[in-house]
Amino acid sequence: AAVRGLSTTAQLSKINNVTVIGAGLMGSGIAQVSANAKLNVVVVDSNQSALDKAQKGIESSLQRVAKKKHADDAKAQTALVSSVLDRIKMSTNVSDSVKDADLVIEAIVENIDIKRKLFAEVEAAAKPTTLITTNTSSLRLADIGLNLKDKTRFGGLHFFNPVPMMKLLEVVRHNDTSDDTFQKLMEYGKAVGKTTVACKDTPGFIVNRLLVPYMFEALRLYERGDASMPDIDVAMKLGAGYPMGPFELSDYVGLDTCKFIMDGWHKQYPDEVAFKPSPLLDSLVDAGKTGRKSGEGFYKYK
Numbered sequence: 001a002a003v004r005g006l007s008t009t010a011q012l013s014k015i016n017n018v019t020v021i022g023a024g025l026m027g028s029g030i031a032q033v034s035a036n037a038k039l040n041v042v043v044v045d046s047n048q049s050a051l052d053k054a055q056k057g058i059e060s061s062l063q064r065v066a067k068k069k070h071a072d073d074a075k076a077q078t079a080l081v082s083s084v085l086d087r088i089k090m091s092t093n094v095s096d097s098v099k100d101a102d103l104v105i106e107a108i109v110e111n112i113d114i115k116r117k118l119f120a121e122v123e124a125a126a127k128p129t130t131l132i133t134t135n136t137s138s139l140r141l142a143d144i145g146l147n148l149k150d151k152t153r154f155g156g157l158h159f160f161n162p163v164p165m166m167k168l169l170e171v172v173r174h175n176d177t178s179d180d181t182f183q184k185l186m187e188y189g190k191a192v193g194k195t196t197v198a199c200k201d202t203p204g205f206i207v208n209r210l211l212v213p214y215m216f217e218a219l220r221l222y223e224r225g226d227a228s229m230p231d232i233d234v235a236m237k238l239g240a241g242y243p244m245g246p247f248e249l250s251d252y253v254g255l256d257t258c259k260f261i262m263d264g265w266h267k268q269y270p271d272e273v274a275f276k277p278s279p280l281l282d283s284l285v286d287a288g289k290t291g292r293k294s295g296e297g298f299y300k301y302k
């Protein structure tokens with residue numbers, strides 16, 4: 001509460017430069033909200049076409065935001081879009097891009113070995129004071145950061161999809177995260193307009209620990225033949241006030257991502273019934289039906 005009311009730049013006197021690694025669905029949203037808070041942002045991806053796609057995605061998302069904020073003022077809409085875009089640079093080089101970073105946010109593929117390799121490169125090139133964070137959905141920070149030399153500057157910033165719309169940020173600390181790092185990450189969250197909650201390094205933190213088993217419980221209800229998918233979705237929207245039903249939401253998150261999360265937890269906790277994989281989900285992912293992004297998951301989007 002002490003920082004409320006101060007300007008964004010005053011709150012973040014220590015964080016001016018943010019480097020986001022991974023320009024996918026999440027990284028582009030994280031870059032957008034950071035630049036919108038007047039921070040200088042570099043977005044890095046190993047794939048140039050992902051950067052091109054991110055540039056277009058950020059622009060169209062900003063246009064939606066600007067249209068709402070300045071409904072009858074086309075000039076103000078254009079000014080908002082270009083002022084945020086001007087603060088975002090794109091790069092394919094990790095080491096160069098983290099040299100001046102005060103905060104690094106990793107949002108690459110959910111794979112422990114690839115993340116560990118990336119963090120070694122980040123730590124070698126970044127300043128000794130740079131805060132290093134991951135947006136992982138399901139992996140343990142202690143595992144991702146295993147080989148970091150200085151673990152006190154490492155923490156989790158878990159955003160939600162779509163990042164510009166979802167108001168929550170889970171700030172995660174593991175055993176070695178320092179109080180100072182945790183405090184600065186909480187302040188960053190407030191500066192980018194999110195409500196923050198404190199999480200420990202436990203599977204799924206708060207939201208995914210409750211949400212992902214719920215999505216799989218809906219699948220089991222359907223697999224038993226107890227209700228149709230559209231009825232389950234309608235029931236949870238109108239009976240529980242959720243914006244999307246569990247099948248719509250799974251398609252939105254990505255069925256491959258849902259499977260990856262559950263398989264990882266099931267392997268670690270084989271006796272936990274809430275972490276049981278679903279044969280139906282597995283068969284859809286095997287067939288390349290990964291949800292909205294592929295045009296088909298539980299529902300068709302083409």
Ligand code: CAA
Pocket residue numbers: 061062064065068136137159160161162163164165166208211243244249253257
């Ligand atoms: N950028 C900017 N604005 C956006 C946007 C985006 N990417 N997506 C939606 N909007 C805006 C639209 O402009 C629209 O505003 P107006 O209508 O007022 O102009 C408003 O949001 C509503 O959008 P829509 O009409 O398209 O659709 P909607 O009302 O269904 O809202 C939604 C979309 C916000 C996504 C809503 O359906 C929702 O909250 N769904 C649940 C999302 C959710 O639970 N996410 C968490 C997933 S779990 C996760 O992320 C964690 C993990 O680790 C897997």
Ligand code: NAD
Pocket residue numbers: 021022023024025026027044045046047050106107108109110111114118135136137138158159160161252253254257
């Ligand atoms: P995505 O597949 O849309 O994007 C990942 C990007 O990372 C791709 O553009 C890829 O080219 C890039 N990449 C992969 N390896 C790289 C490397 N070594 N160096 C640089 N770039 C690399 O994935 P996403 O949905 O944005 O998820 C990213 C992270 O965020 C994952 O850890 C995921 O679990 C987490 N997350 C996802 C969601 C969601 O709803 N999709 C929500 C919260 C958190």
